[in-house]
Amino acid sequence: MLKVLFAGTPDVAVPSLKLLAADTEHFEVVAVLTRPDAPQGRGRKLTPSPVKQAALELGLPVIESDPSEECFVAELAATGAEAAAVVAYGKILKQRVLDALPLGWYNLHFSLLPQWRGAAPVQRAIWAGDTITGATVFRITRGMDEGPVLAQSTVEIGAHETAGELLGRLAEDGSHLLAASLEAMAEGRISPIDQPQGAYEVADKIRTEDAHIRFDVPVFAADRQIRACTPHPGAWCTLHAEGADGESQTLHVLEAAPANMADPNLPGALEAGKLALSKKHVWIGTKSQPLELIRVKAQGKKAMRAADWARGARLTGEAYCD
Structure with a gap:
């Protein structure tokens, strides 16, 4: 039985933690390493990470120490862990920490490394328009996501799939890949393979300013940006319109899709950023065909269907977004 330290923080790490904890034939999760409680919500109340919540429910000991602290290696040794399973933990591990476990640290990464x-x-x-992605289990080394690969699995990206939906799928599928890889590693049935050398695109963090929707691009590009930024950090634009809700406000786009060009209600040429409304639809112009807004959240309002929002906002005059 492999004694495992599990390290992770957000929701996508929970399926792997639960699967490893449940497989008592092959694994003993001796401790869970996660980020300290963080302030959340309007009240900024300290809230445990999803991984910590799951660990406490499973009755597992939790470590919230910073791995950069000198005392961490001793704390790690006290757990008796032989290897670590890492899923979206969120901190860089120094070499002395990586060397502290006899069988090493193994990460579940949601791409087909070395890409992304x-x-x-x-x-x-x-955002790049990839049609296939997947999950990779690799041994962590000092280089960012550059360690030797134990196993990979592939999935197709749905035409209308958001980042949140795809992450949910990969988290579930990847949990099985991680467990199988660790089991094979412990039993000596798998040999890590070095990643090929070369220049590969880096998946930089998407920030709020990156999620500002561009409409001066073809519709497929705007659609990809919105899906890539959903649910976090959330795609948004600034609405300019005369009406009861004021002249300008932030409009969050929760769901959108390229317009159905066969719809008889669809207006003709629509300038980039300009809104067009019908009883059941809200469209916005792009550099090519219009984009249909399906679900939105206006500033200070609840999330709702775009057509319902447009009626309630009583838009008049020339409404547009930038």
Whole structure:
């Protein structure tokens, strides 16, 4: 039985933790390493990470120490862990920490390495228009996501799939890949393979300013940007319109899709950023065909269908977004 330290923080790490904890024939999860409680919500109340919540429910000991601290290696040794399973932990590990476990640290990364190394592989794959992605289990080394690979699995990216939806799928599928890889590694049935050398695109973190929707691009590009930024950090634009809700406000686009060009209600030429409305639809112009807004969240309002929002906003005059 392999004694495992599990390291992770967000929701996408929870399926792997639960699967390893449940497989008591092959694994003993001796401790869970996660980020300290962080302030959340309007009240900024300290809230445990999803991984910590899951660990406490499973009755597993939790470590919230910073791996950069000198005392961490001793704390790690006290757990008796032989190897570590890492899923979206969120901290860089120094070499002395990587060397502290006899069988090493292994990461579940949501891309087909060496493509899309970095913090936001799923989001960047969607934004780039990739049709296939996957999950990779590799041994962590000092280089960012550059360690030798134990195993990979591939999935197709759905035509209308958001980053959140794809991450959810990969988290579930990847948990089985991680468990199988660790089991094979412990039993000596798998040999890590070095990643090929070369220049590969890096999946930089997507920030709020990156999620500002561009409409001066073809519709497929705007659609990819919105799906890549959903649900986090959330695609948005600035609405300019005369009406009861004021002249300008932030409009979050939660769901959109290229317009159905066969719809008889669809207006003709629509300038980039300009809105067009019908009883059941809201369209916005791009550099090519219009984009249909399906679900939105206006500033200070609840999320709702775009057509319902448009009626309630009582838009008049020339409404447009930039």
